[in-house]
Amino acid sequence: MVVAASVVSVAPAELEAKLLHHPSVSDVAVIGVPDEEAGELPKAYVVRTDQRLLADDLHSYLGEHVAPHKRLRGGIEFVSEIPKSAAGKILRRQLREKNKKLSRL
Template sequence: DFYIVDRLKELIKYKGLQVAPAEIEATLLTHPAIADAAVIGKADEEAGEVPKAFVVLKGEATAAEIMTFIAERVAPHKRVREVEIIPQIPKSASGKILRRLLVEQEQAVQ
């Protein structure tokens, strides 16, 4: 047996549409109060998955303000449905976002 442990589910599948986390992350990083960001797909009964953002702040911003900021700049299916403010984004030695750790953390909470 072998198992694929990474990159398999990077695309978020929202109501049959594919959403690339990197596109939402790039938009988040244009916000003046956001220092770093990562986006994952969060399980959702109705939509399959919804985009959830983890952000590191360098200024003042609320989760609601960040969701509005994204909603004004992306297609409706790419809107972030939840924002969690965290102290730092988990990354590999080469600087890649370790989404798997965020997904595991999210599943542990549910």
């Protein structure tokens, strides 16, 4: 008998809220990126106020504030801005398309 591994979903808003508390983060969006083993992993697109901020710094920061399964195992990418609608809603579809293009390269 085969038992499927349980998949734990991570709410993007929860990770975004945690990351926004970091003093060098001005904006952030989290999406799920495909993974063969897990199905999907959380990935963050981050607008930083301090160019010296590294992905490792954010991984360490989150490691102190969230459970291990909620860490950004899909990666962190620094961007100049987060795409948003006129109403201020994050346009996650654009980020997923951007990620898909990068994964094809």
